[in-house]
Amino acid sequence: MRELEERIRRDGQVLPGGILKVDSFVNHQVDAALMHRCGKELAARFAALGATRVLTAEISGIAPALTTALQLGIPVVYARKAKPITMPDQVYLTLAPSHTKGRMVELIVSPEYLATGEKVLIIDDFLASGSTILGLARLAEAAGARVIGIGALIEKVFEGGREALKPLGVPIESLARIVSMDQHSIEFGA
Amino acid sequence: MRELEERIRRDGQVLPGGILKVDSFVNHQVDAALMHRCGKELAARFAALGATRVLTAEISGIAPALTTALQLGIPVVYARKAKPITMPDQVYLTLAPSHTKGRMVELIVSPEYLATGEKVLIIDDFLASGSTILGLARLAEAAGARVIGIGALIEKVFEGGREALKPLGVPIESLARIVSMDQHSIEFGA
Numbered sequence: 001m002r003e004l005e006e007r008i009r010r011d012g013q014v015l016p017g018g019i020l021k022v023d024s025f026v027n028h029q030v031d032a033a034l035m036h037r038c039g040k041e042l043a044a045r046f047a048a049l050g051a052t053r054v055l056t057a058e059i060s061g062i063a064p065a066l067t068t069a070l071q072l073g074i075p076v077v078y079a080r081k082a083k084p085i086t087m088p089d090q091v092y093l094t095l096a097p098s099h100t101k102g103r104m105v106e107l108i109v110s111p112e113y114l115a116t117g118e119k120v121l122i123i124d125d126f127l128a129s130g131s132t133i134l135g136l137a138r139l140a141e142a143a144g145a146r147v148i149g150i151g152a153l154i155e156k157v158f159e160g161g162r163e164a165l166k167p168l169g170v171p172i173e174s175l176a177r178i179v180s181m182d183q184h185s186i187e188f189g190a
Numbered sequence: 191m192r193e194l195e196e197r198i199r200r201d202g203q204v205l206p207g208g209i210l211k212v213d214s215f216v217n218h219q220v221d222a223a224l225m226h227r228c229g230k231e232l233a234a235r236f237a238a239l240g241a242t243r244v245l246t247a248e249i250s251g252i253a254p255a256l257t258t259a260l261q262l263g264i265p266v267v268y269a270r271k272a273k274p275i276t277m278p279d280q281v282y283l284t285l286a287p288s289h290t291k292g293r294m295v296e297l298i299v300s301p302e303y304l305a306t307g308e309k310v311l312i313i314d315d316f317l318a319s320g321s322t323i324l325g326l327a328r329l330a331e332a333a334g335a336r337v338i339g340i341g342a343l344i345e346k347v348f349e350g351g352r353e354a355l356k357p358l359g360v361p362i363e364s365l366a367r368i369v370s371m372d373q374h375s376i377e378f379g380a
Binding site: 015028030063076080087112 | 205207211226249257263265267270275299300303
């Protein structure tokens with residue numbers, strides 16, 4: 001998606017440690033109109049698959065998941081990283097390494113909102129190593145739901161997430177595919 | 191907003207300790223279409239005030255803040271509860287008591303995205319005691335920005351938040367005003 005690539009090139013910032021900072025339009029500050037167009041584009045790419053739920057992880061997956069779900073006319077479920085007191089004792093829980101936190105985080109979904117037979121579209125802001133998305137896929141599987149597609153705003157191709165997700169056997173779409181980046185330039189692939 | 195009241199009456203659940211669980215359509219699972227209509231309604235109520243930023247707190251404020259901001263054509267900034275590594279060392283930080291967590295939480299905004307002269311509309315899912323919203327107002331003030339309005343999806347009138355926010359001297363709008371609730375019934379006021 002050309003608009004997103006241009007925005008990343010203009011406002012993205014490559015930090016030491018291979019972190020791409022997009023806090024001015026994706027995380028922390030969200031460009032609502034851009035996020036709406038990204039959600040439209042992701043929804044269009046998966047429209048034929050009949051998803052019944054969008055599944056994402058808090059916090060930064062919420063915005064793209066919400067705009068995608070809005071276009072598809074289905075609800076979003078966002079996995080929690082801490083169990084709120086409103087959640088039942090029996091939950092689906094898995095662990096996934098967090099790149100930006102440097103430790104394992106829990107991903108928790110209540111069985112109330114993820115059930116057998118659901119067709120789940122996983123949406124997240126980043127596809128990097130794929131570990132968060134694999135964690136979400138495990139939650140869906142634990143619930144007896146079926147993952148039918150995976151979408152991300154930004155893919156860091158060089159971190160190999162697409163390979164890691166291949167065993168799931170579902171279509172993977174990302175709107176901006178970064179093939180290389182350093183403090184001076186960000187290169188996109190098709 | 192009649193639709194939201196009816197949904198709360200149908201799917202909301204009053205838990206011990208005065209917690210209203212709306213995890214099936216506001217938190218955890220989000221009804222994207224409903225959230226879009228709530229955002230439209232909040233945006234309409236504040237349209238004349240010329241807001242330049244919507245400010246909210248992660249996590250559950252993000253969805254209503256995003257749909258409101260989309261209608262107003264402005265960005266959202268969501269205060270973080272932990273400082274990510276992408277944030278500069280110098281930040282605006284305040285503490286606010288969390289009702290659902292039973293402890294104080296940090297609310298952190300980067301000076302990059304909240305500046306002098308901004309006109310800030312604060313949006314959150316709940317207006318209860320008002321302490322989170324007061325925390326957001328302190329962050330805006332610290333940044334030299336001006337709060338011009340406060341909007342919430344659900345107001346727990348009996349927790350007195352509206353009184354606590356009165357000194358800010360700005361319009362306060364909520365889409366569903368709960369005047370009393372227990373495990374058997376939820377009563378709304380005008």
